[in-house]
Amino acid sequence: MLEQIKDWIERLRAGSTGGPDREHLPTPKTAGDQRLSDCRLIVLDLETTGLNGAKDEVIAIGAVAIHKNSVDLGDQFDLVLRRPELDISETVLIHGIGPEALTRGHETEDALLHLLEWMNGDPILAYHSAFDQKFLEKTLKQILGYTQPHTWIDVAEMLPAFFPDAKTGGRGLDNWADFFGLEVSARHHAAADAMVTAELTLAVINKAQKNDLITLKDLVGKLKYYRQLKNMHRPN
Amino acid sequence: MTASPQDSERPQNTRAIMTFLREHSPFSNMDDSHLAHFAEHASLRFYADDDVVLSPEDGPVKRFYIVKQGRIRGERARDKDGETETTFEISQGECFPLAALIGERPTRTLHRASGDTFCLSIEHDTFVMLFSESDPFRDFCLRGVSSLLDQVNQRIQSGAMASIGSSNSLDTPLERYAIRNPIVCSPDLPVRKAVARMHENNVGSIVITDDERHPTGIFTLRDLRTMVAEEKGPLDTPIGQVMTKDPCCLTAQADAFEAAMLMAEHHFAHICVVDDENRLIGMVSERDLFSLQRVDLVNLARTIGTASHLRTLVSLRTDVSRLVDSMLAHGADSGQVVKIITTLNDVTVRRVLELNIKKNDPGIPFTWLTFGSEGRQEQTLLTDQDNGILFETPEGMTEDQVREKLLPFAETINKELAECGFTLCKGNIMASNPKLCLSGQEWDDWFIRFIDASTPQNLVYSSIFLDMRAVFGPTKPLELLLDKVLARIRKNALFQKMLAGNAITRKPPLTMFRNFRYVQEDGKKRNLDLKRQGLAPFVEAVRVFALANGVGEANTLERMNKLAEKGVFDPKDANAWQEAYSLIQAIRMRAHQEMLERDEPLSNYINPDDLNPLDRRILRESFRQAQRLQQKLELTYQL
Numbered sequence: 097m098l099e100q101i102k103d104w105i106e107r108l109r110a111g112s113t114g115g116p117d118r119e120h121l122p123t124p125k126t127a128g129d130q131r132l133s134d135c136r137l138i139v140l141d142l143e144t145t146g147l148n149g150a151k152d153e154v155i156a157i158g159a160v161a162i163h164k165n166s167v168d169l170g171d172q173f174d175l176v177l178r179r180p181e182l183d184i185s186e187t188v189l190i191h192g193i194g195p196e197a198l199t200r201g202h203e204t205e206d207a208l209l210h211l212l213e214w215m216n217g218d219p220i221l222a223y224h225s226a227f228d229q230k231f232l233e234k235t236l237k238q239i240l241g242y243t244q245p246h247t248w249i250d251v252a253e254m255l256p257a258f259f260p261d262a263k264t265g266g267r268g269l270d271n272w273a274d275f276f277g278l279e280v281s282a283r284h285h286a287a288a289d290a291m292v293t294a295e296l297t298l299a300v301i302n303k304a305q306k307n308d309l310i311t312l313k314d315l316v317g318k319l320k321y322y323r324q325l326k327n328m329h330r331p332n
Numbered sequence: 333m334t335a336s337p338q339d340s341e342r343p344q345n346t347r348a349i350m351t352f353l354r355e356h357s358p359f360s361n362m363d364d365s366h367l368a369h370f371a372e373h374a375s376l377r378f379y380a381d382d383d384v385v386l387s388p389e390d391g392p393v394k395r396f397y398i399v400k401q402g403r404i405r406g407e408r409a410r411d412k413d414g415e416t417e418t419t420f421e422i423s424q425g426e427c428f429p430l431a432a433l434i435g436e437r438p439t440r441t442l443h444r445a446s447g448d449t450f451c452l453s454i455e456h457d458t459f460v461m462l463f464s465e466s467d468p469f470r471d472f473c474l475r476g477v478s479s480l481l482d483q484v485n486q487r488i489q490s491g492a493m494a495s496i497g498s499s500n501s502l503d504t505p506l507e508r509y510a511i512r513n514p515i516v517c518s519p520d521l522p523v524r525k526a527v528a529r530m531h532e533n534n535v536g537s538i539v540i541t542d543d544e545r546h547p548t549g550i551f552t553l554r555d556l557r558t559m560v561a562e563e564k565g566p567l568d569t570p571i572g573q574v575m576t577k578d579p580c581c582l583t584a585q586a587d588a589f590e591a592a593m594l595m596a597e598h599h600f601a602h603i604c605v606v607d608d609e610n611r612l613i614g615m616v617s618e619r620d621l622f623s624l625q626r627v628d629l630v631n632l633a634r635t636i637g638t639a640s641h642l643r644t645l646v647s648l649r650t651d652v653s654r655l656v657d658s659m660l661a662h663g664a665d666s667g668q669v670v671k672i673i674t675t676l677n678d679v680t681v682r683r684v685l686e687l688n689i690k691k692n693d694p695g696i697p698f699t700w701l702t703f704g705s706e707g708r709q710e711q712t713l714l715t716d717q718d719n720g721i722l723f724e725t726p727e728g729m730t731e732d733q734v735r736e737k738l739l740p741f742a743e744t745i746n747k748e749l750a751e752c753g754f755t756l757c758k759g760n761i762m763a764s765n766p767k768l769c770l771s772g773q774e775w776d777d778w779f780i781r782f783i784d785a786s787t788p789q790n791l792v793y794s795s796i797f798l799d800m801r802a803v804f805g806p807t808k809p810l811e812l813l814l815d816k817v818l819a820r821i822r823k824n825a826l827f828q829k830m831l832a833g834n835a836i837t838r839k840p841p842l843t844m845f846r847n848f849r850y851v852q853e854d855g856k857k858r859n860l861d862l863k864r865q866g867l868a869p870f871v872e873a874v875r876v877f878a879l880a881n882g883v884g885e886a887n888t889l890e891r892m893n894k895l896a897e898k899g900v901f902d903p904k905d906a907n908a909w910q911e912a913y914s915l916i917q918a919i920r921m922r923a924h925q926e927m928l929e930r931d932e933p934l935s936n937y938i939n940p941d942d943l944n945p946l947d948r949r950i951l952r953e954s955f956r957q958a959q960r961l962q963q964k965l966e967l968t969y970q971l
Contacts, residue, residue, distance in 0.1 A: 166375040174343035281348030291345045298378035
């Protein structure tokens with residue numbers, strides 16, 4: 097994958113026409129009748145300079161794709177952005193991306209264009225997706241002026257909906273990873289977190305299909321129902 | 333560990349998978365570039381408890397799996413009560429399903445997840461790439477495969493993968509070749525019109541059929557040339573009078589090898605393909621079979637078979653060696669190669685006989701016999717003459733008078749064959765020996781004495797006479813003789829037991845700990861004798877079973893086929909033994925070719941240290957199969 101990106105960046109620099117066309121970026125797909133068993137889903141994780149959506153910025157993007165109930169390692173995205181101007185003092189100890197890495201990172205505009213192209217408008221799944229959605233949409237708008245909304249699904253919400261009896265001892269990604277006995281190769285590395293999120297998603301999709309949820313719409317419907325149920329039980 | 337600069341440029345998830353792989357065999361021994369190739373092409377899947385991962389119903393296995401987390405259990409239905417039993421468990425870091433993947437067949441065992449399980453897997457082409465590029469990976473995969481047969485198949489396939497990629501082997505059934513729709517006509521069509529029809533269709537042959545499309549003859553451009561040159565008749569002659577009658581036919585299921593052998597033996601270039609009711613469905617030509625292989629077998633056989641001088645025959649022998657070389661390089665099976673060598677040797681022997689009869693006909697009908705490896709059609713380039721004559725005594729002559737005429741003739745033949753590269757037999761098992769130039773009656777008497785009064789000692793030298801074949805002359809006298817000999821051996825349990833005892837005197841060269849037992853081990857020389865230690869145990873044991881069960885074939889592989897058909901051998905055993913035998917033969921022939929290349933005299937000795945680890949392992953396993961075969965002999969004859 098890295099090779100592809102490099103090739104593509106090289107071509108872009110050389111001024112050839114091979115790169116993504118800003119005017120014709122993919123249109124996001126809605127959660128419709130595409131079958132869970134063969135639609136492509138993006139599982140994404142971002143590293144940022146902090147938690148404040150108003151002032152913090154994206155510094156790394158990691159993502160994998162699920163297709164036909166499997167994660168293909170040949171179809172992944174793993175980039176640190178070139179943003180040496182950002183202050184990372186607050187979070188550098190968490191994600192380990194220091195000023196030098198940000199200097200050597202990939203040109204942000206190119207990277208984002210390529211991300212959009214690679215995602216191909218497919219639905220995006222993330223753990224606590226509201227956070228990633230806010231940051232990604234903000235960045236896409238700032239840098240590219242891109243505002244089309246993708247379909248987002250929260251893996252943190254799917255897991256308890258499909259495994260209501262799981263004793264995870266908490267609602268974090270680490271709790272669920274432990275519950276399934278998963279090892280995270282490098283926690284708080286965007287791509288590694290995306291991978292473990294994808295692994296949990298595979299378990300969810302396996303369960304969903306056994307519960308006769310065939311399409312993405314079925315899955316989203318189940319989540320909506322689960323949310324309503326939860327709200328009803330919530331003490332006022 | 334210090335990460336190579338390359339490594340740090342790989343995506344995190346690829347690196348993570350490489351790290352995981354490195355913790356497990358065989359990946360721990362593999363090059364980083366191969367691990368990266370694996371990781372970049374891997375997919376990750378999840379299986380919940382009890383989910384089926386692989387099933388016999390899925391068809392040939394297409395992926396190679398490694399358990400990343402969780403467990404897989406193998407389930408098989410027990411034969412006696414149909415209950416499911418767990419046959420194995422595969423846990424983290426272990427790979428499956430090796431035998432099925434390598435054998436390109438469906439798995440025989442249902443693979444089910446045991447608990448929440450994640451597996452990494454790669455597709456067949458990635459597997460093939462790693463298999464052919466990475467020695468540790470290949471070794472590991474083959475070690476995981478228990479049966480020799482699978483190993484052998486894989487070895488042949490990997491050989492084919494590594495080679496130029498010619499996909500047509502001689503094992504391919506004829507139906508897979510582009511069988512051409514043949515041009516046909518009825519026997520009353522004048523030659524002129526038939527040739528016009530061939531011309532219109534731009535083909536070199538026409539098949540003559542009857543009303544039910546049964547081929548009755550064939551007419552080729554070569555026949556036309558002969559017809560014109562020898563003024564056999566006007567072009568208005570009905571084609572039925574000049575065609576070659578009863579053309580050679582094979583069914584579509586026959587393989588290319590059979591077709592090639594028929595062509596080589598009879599020197600023709602076309603074979604009719606027929607259905608089960610002998611109706612013509614197509615035609616294959618020499619060119620169809622060999623266009624991909626560039627093996628000029630048929631042409632070579634024809635050149636030998638029509639050579640007009642001894643010195644032409646002598647010079648053609650280098651072409652035979654070159655042909656063997658190219659066949660081995662194309663991954664031809666050793667059983668096929670020895671048959672081809674034998675066929676070409678037969679053609680040479682026949683031609684030497686024909687040329688001499690033309691010059692100086694002894695005027696006595698005789699059958700030229702071959703014994704031993706030539707009799708078994710198992711000749712390699714290193715070959716002795718083992719031959720004899722079976723003659724009919726003409727009215728009014730004594731057998732000694734016949735010998736007086738035949739022996740000088742036989743001596744010339746033996747000498748000329750030696751010039752062609754067939755070494756004179758040191759034990760004087762040659763047709764010019766008066767003891768081996770006998771009438772049918774004399775041969776029969778000889779065998780009676782041999783069978784009834786043999787001692788274990790003289791048996792060692794004489795058993796090659798039991799592998800007997802006619803190369804030239806009428807075959808009927810030999811058939812009559814063989815029938816009598818076989819019937820006698822079947823009735824003589826003592827002789828069988830003696831033969832069996834003799835067959836197990838040569839033990840396969842393995843120590844108790846399954847290491848190689850060397851013939852000589854003085855300092856540097858650690859040699860195995862592939863012929864006497866490797867092949868002979870098979871040849872001799874199989875001969876006993878064949879003779880005891882009325883199998884008339886002399887060829888060891890064919891004898892095993894017949895023995896399996898008769899239920900004497902378990903088909904699986906027969907298969908394993910055939911493969912083992914063929915493999916030793918293949919290794920021996922490869923060694924011969926290498927010796928020729930280095931201009932060394934041919935020998936049957938090899939040092940297993942010179943083989944690659946895979947061949948060594950396969951050789952060891954082949955010897956183990958020879959031990960099993962000898963054990964069967966011991967059991968049968970209570971030795």
